[in-house]
Amino acid sequence: MGCKEKSLNTMGEIRKEKGMKMYPEELERALLKVQKPGRYVGGEALSVVKDKKDVEVRFAFCFPDIYEIGMSHMGIKILYGAFNRVPYFWCERVFAPWVDMEAEMTARGVSLYALESGDPVKDFDFIGFTLQYELSYTNILNMLKLAGIPLRSADRTELFNIVVAGGPCACNPEPLADFFDLFFLGDGEEVDLEVMELYRQCKKEGASKGEFLRRASQIQGVYVPSLYDVDYHPDGTVKSYTPKEGVPATVRKCSINDMDSAYFPDSFPVPMIEVVHDRVSVEVLRGCIRGCRFCQAGFLYRPFREKSIETIDRQCRDLCASTGYDEISLSSLSTSDYSRLNELLDRLHTWTEQQKVSLSLPSLRVDNFSPELMARVNSVRKSGLTFAPEAGSQRLRDVINKNVTQEELMRTVTVAFREGWTRIKLYFMIGLPTETMEDVLAILSLGQDVVDAFYQCKDKPKGKAVEVSLSAAAFVPKPFTPFQWFGQDTMEVLREKQRELKSKNPSRRVSVSYHGAETSFLEAAFARGDRRLCAVLEKAVEYGLRMDGWDECFDFDKWMEAFAACGLDPAFYASRQRGFDEVFPWDHLDYGVTKGFLMEECRRAYAAKTTPNCREKCSGCGAGCFKGGICVGGR
């Protein structure tokens, strides 16, 4: 009995028969040796595959972390849809391979590829990165390296392989300035397309890369770092930024005013493997009314702009109808600040229940948690509830403008206990400006108060014990916040505070956890770094550093070696207290919010004075220059 010819047709041939090639053939042999090979093969439903003949500009959207994280990100879904809507643009997805796959690819000489076509990233016109967190910077350089693309912008001389980036960390892109051709500041839905059109035009005209960049720099929201010269004072601080070749002295971010008419996708590639946020996610609003002084996003995304109930409802329906998910997350910086939240939830319930779709809110605030709200979102599991008081003492909460009171927190947890919850998780930061050890220990007493509230609650769940977990992250001062002048606590001070928290824990019902001081220190150095850090990043990648956000890869000593090799001190960037007169590496970038306002907020912080939120009263932050959202729509 011989083998049957036809059934021996294996995968390779089946794929060829169907005319599909999603990942390089050579990788077939590697995929079974790595963890979660499903990350590297593409082939998802609703991924966009175009005929190359019809495409003029190819964009590789690179997420500098692994597939499961990148595929959970909202921005990539919006831009993927917006780009691919244009017939002659084709946007594909690229994620950072995990270290096991990276080794296999390197060993086999396979360069970084895009998931839709399987084509090498070096074949793309644009290579675009999203800058979500500082600890992903080495992944960016490593991805360029794996793609075989020269790291430095100056070494890429053709009008091709244009390396661009957007996202929150683009507000101080200086540590990456030498590698990128241009950065997008603010909302990308429109300006990205404009720049792609300009590229298409320049290609047709046979223009040079320099010409393209000069023309791009005239578009609002586009920052071309190579067209600005930096001078430094002898003490290492910035003296000045000088624009060259007629580029604007300051670059203002883009802000979409009308969220209802802004592009939002009606489909996105649905991952075959489980990802971190494996559900439909619809953005209900952009910006935040709160003005918490530690929160960069709260200032970067001003003004606060809501979508209408009709728009949100339509977008939820469309995405459920295209993806097949049975869970919707209503996402934003603070969804419970949506002005008509209950009305929105009621509207969605007119069809979600019947279609067995559940709703979830990613962020709950202490001050508007109610049984009525909880009854409307059915996916909150009874097991645990999370709130973020951010600081233990009322004084410190006033310093950071987290306008949550002890009474509100106690009322909220009591409601939660009455409704059957027994596990409460509270998020805090340590190392905040003006913080004393007394403030740190107030975190523990707050935890104890929550435990006491449980025992005092008459309608608490019977036969269950309360569990309160306190999580303390180290504060990282960020640009465009009132704390951008603040010298971060040194690692020694942070560790001392962590030790106190751990050792003075008063109750068996309370558990304390904290995050590494070392990663926060590094994050702080890059958050407020300048162009000289480009050399450190390059060195770090040379030393094999990447995936710094992952404990198993993070190597602090190697990082310190990289700084030393470049003659730079990370403490200069992280721990140094700045004066109000200092010129920052991001001062020529304009996010609407003025430096004067941030100074005023900083002074109020040190005086423990709170500032009302945008809905209560306009504080004149400067974001009104965009003439959108809450700044013009009344409160």
Added chain:
Amino acid sequence: MGDVKNVRIWFQKTGAAKYISHLDLTRCMARALKLSGLPVWYTEGFNPHIYMTFSMPLSLGVSGLRECMDIRLTEEAGLEEAAEKLRHYLPQDISVLSAAVPEDPFDAIAYGDYELRLESEAPECLWLAIQELLAQDAVLVKKHTKKGEKEVDIKPHFTQMEHKAMPGWLALRAVLPCGLQGSVNPSLLLEALSEHKNLRPYVEITRTKLLKKDFSDIR
């Protein structure tokens, strides 16, 4: 349960889809079923979900050419139409072959018909090595189970293999136990080759179909 009808969906899991786990497969199926608009029956209880039951799960990396799962429909729906709708919403490498009324229960499944394609520059030599291996009194390999490692003799399962040498490849066909009473993973042969013969050829494994005790196709 009311008036519900069992329907067996026959499908292939190949290409990119062979790299997703069984749990991922069930999630893909649930989404496609939801999108299909078919009148699927939901389990009752606190957290209702679409009723799906699968035959024997495939190992990660193994292709399946004739896999099946059972669903329940609460209303009359044409079988061809059901297959067509589901086909439309699944990723390209999970392809629906047909929908049919189940004839055999899943516990009737006893064997899997596997094809192993081993990469080799000298396939006849590789076949000789395999024959040598199987000529041993016993072929012991360590099997990783939940209770730890144990040694098993795989020889009895692989003696009936067919082979065919092709340029660059050795193709093998093995019918192996695969059912609720116990299964033998075809990759154990590769482990044995590695342990006993120090040979580690690249292999592609395909399960072509599932068989009953009498070696006839499950239907």
